[in-house]
Amino acid sequence: MAMSELVSFLAQVHPFDRLPETDLATAATAIDLVYFAPDQIIPLSQQQDPYLYLVLKGRVAECHDEEGGNHCALYGPNAQFGAAMLLQQQTQLTYHAVEETLTYRMANEVFQRLLKNNPDFEAFYFNDITEKLSRFHQQLQMESSSEAMMDAVKIAPLHALVTLDSTTDIKNCVEQMEYFKTDACLVMDGERQGVITSSDLLRGLAIHGFDLTSPIADMVSYPVISIDKNDYLFNALLKMTRFGVDRLMVRDKQSFIGVLHQKELMSLFANQSGLVMLTLERAQTVDDLQKVTQQIDDLVAGLSNKGVKTHYIAKLVNELHRKLQAKLWQILDVEQQFTDATFIVMGSEGRSEQVVRTDQDNAVIFDERIDANVLAEFCETYSAELIQLGFPPCPGHIMVSNPQWRLSETAFAQQVIDWFENPSQERFMHLSILLDAQAVQGDPARLERLKAVLATQVQKRQMFLAQFARSVLQFDTPIGLFGRLITQKDAGHSIDLKKGGIFPIIHGVRCLALEYGVAKTNTHWRIRDLINHNVFDERFGVELGETLNFLNTLRLQGMLEQKALDLPVDNAIKTDSLSQLQQDLLKDAFGVVNNFKKFVEQHYKFEGGL
Incomplete structure (x- = not known):
């Protein structure tokens, strides 16, 4: 050669x-x-x-x-x-x-x-695994020319900040927008801060009967949705998606400094999030929503190929999935009988960690005044339509179509108490997924009260957390002496990433979060709060979060390959398909998992060892 x-x-x-x-x-x-x-x-x-x-x-x-x-x-x-x-x-x-x-x-x-x-x-x-993983993601981003997605907001072109008093009239507001070449202004109303846009002004003039001398006070939106100038551009996109806005006020430590517009943001990196949101907002039928699910799948593949970290993709995708599920509820609830019922997602969806749709984990908490029989019929239809939209049924039937997960607030609270009084492995699992729940539709206060019941039951039972946390040791870490990978005896030498590494981290962090009163559901956010509670130090917490993200990245890559080949989607990764770098990082990652298991074991003083 x-x-x-x-x-x-x-x-x-x-x-x-x-x-x-x-x-x-x-x-x-x-x-x-x-x-x-x-x-x-x-x-x-x-x-x-x-x-x-x-x-x-x-x-x-x-x-x-x-x-x-x-x-x-x-x-x-x-x-x-x-x-x-x-x-x-x-x-x-x-x-x-x-x-x-x-x-x-x-x-x-x-x-x-x-x-x-x-x-x-x-x-x-x-280098330790945190440095290696950081370099690994940097390399992926450079190879895909997607560095802009992880750049800071401050590099984006911002519209001028124009600040007006709420007593300003419409004519003056329009003149200020024209002079500063912007379409959004910050509005001060005493101590309150809000935003008014050119669209707000048009609606006021054309629909609500205001004239040019009318004050802008009644057209202002509160509160201000903003982002720090040093935050990621990707997080700006995530906020726009979450709140359904196309502008963000940008702030530094002292004050607001400008306005970030979605069109400028989208010009920095091409992705389909804006298209998904547009299709979702215009959807009027279930068939319309079918198009959205395909767009979301394309978005996932595109962002993954660009080297974007999986937990960022998951946050964006879960925001879209929640908006889609809320939209489906609205479309099916033609007579608006169940607008007050609280629809919740649990498990990986509740943690904002599900990227590829695997199975449903959802429930409904409702007021006793709702006709339970009519709601049951509605929920049967809702579950069936979700399946058609690509959300597979839960193998354990943890869905709103199951009466056990469709209860009045009083009955649900009693069921939670019963899970504590008559514990079993299955009921521990039910508590786990409920801890991760987030409200998507209806009054979120019902879920908050239900979680308060759960927390009270934990406080009454001194040994509960140790029993609850023992599931961290349920599966062996697929790593042997001197860090060798232990694979299944199949054609691709596969490893179940969920059992081997993802579940122990998620559940261990969940148990610690419950113990220390951490309300957040996302595992990365929980780790950050546990660092702040001095449960473990900064270095180990960052290492744990990066390890979880790497394992989820490998799992996502495997799932996308399975979907592309029209194969059943599971949590297995074939080590034959991994590069040497990925195999080395996987060994390091499982080493971190074992260290975390030992930490949990010592923290809860389990009898016996790993």
Whole structure:
């Protein structure tokens, strides 16, 4: 292979892609090509065969000597292996070719020089998981040219800030908008602050009978929806989606500084959120909503391909899903009989962590004055329509079509008390998903009162939290001695990411949040509040959040691939499909999961261990 081709090959192998051209050229001159037959052992040791290998063709299995020769990891083209042994991090690993394999081999002394001369290259092998994951997401964003999505609001072009008193007349307001080339003004009404837009003025003049001398006071919207100038542009999009607005007031620490308009925001990065919202607002039938679900799916795939972190995607998508479900309720409730009934989403939807629609977890809390039989018929129809819109039925029937999850407020409160008085594994699960609930339709105060009943029951039972938290240990972490991955014996060497890592983090954080009175439902927000409560330190909390996001990212990628191939969607990821970097990060991630399990075990003083 020509020297230029060798350099090009190395530039595709992580972390060699971090080396400057001169060092890439040096590395290219120091490698030689080696062939291995199927099942042939690849010689690698610190003393006799100190080499770093880079796979050109074929696959190599990494095994631990003391665990029966099971695969730790599989390395395919453009992967490198052997560094752990050369750096004395793991000394009992063996490697063999799974099929005919061609590798490049680099002497350890060359590898050590590259480490010494290139801090960024060295960091890949020695940084903690938080740094590695940060670099991983930065690389994804750069590769997809989506850095703008994670830029700060302050880089966006802002409309001028125009501040008016609520007594200002319409004519003067229009003149100010025209002079400053804006279509929105900040309005002061004593201590209150609001916003008036050109659309508000048009409605006032054309529909409500105001004239040019009328004060703008009755046309102002309260409160001001705003965002900090240092917040992410993506979060600005999320706020616009959540509140159904196309302008945000931008603030710094002291005051408001300008107006961010959706059209300027959308010009910075192309995505379909605006199109989804437009279709959703105009929807008048269930068929109209069907188009929205497809647009949301396209949006998820697009944002994922752009390298946007999964928990940001989840927040946006869950806002859209909630608006869609509320819209469906309104469309079906033709006679507006159930506008006061409180429709709630629970589980991953309640935590704003569901990206791909997996199954429904929802319920209804209603006032005793509502006709329960008529509501039952409505909820049967509602569940059926949600299924048609791509929200699969819950295997455990945790849906509004189930009478157990369609109760008056009094009956629901009594059911929660009964779950505590007659506990079981199933009832612990019910409490878990209810803790994560958020109101989508109707009076949210009913849900708040129900959660207050739940919290009171916890306070009465000293041992409840320890029993509740024990589910964190329900599934083994798929990692063995010296950090090897333990996979299922199937074609793709798969791992269930939910059981292996996602569920233990979510449930452990949920238990701690319940103990410390954290009202938030999103796991990342809960972690932040637990850091503020000094439950664990900043470094470990950030590490835990980044680990959860990485596991969810891998799960999302797997789900999108399954959907594209029209396969059943599940929580499994095939390690064969992962790059070497992803496999290394997965090992580190499961190490964090195990550390968190030990923390929970010690915190609640479980009998026995992991």
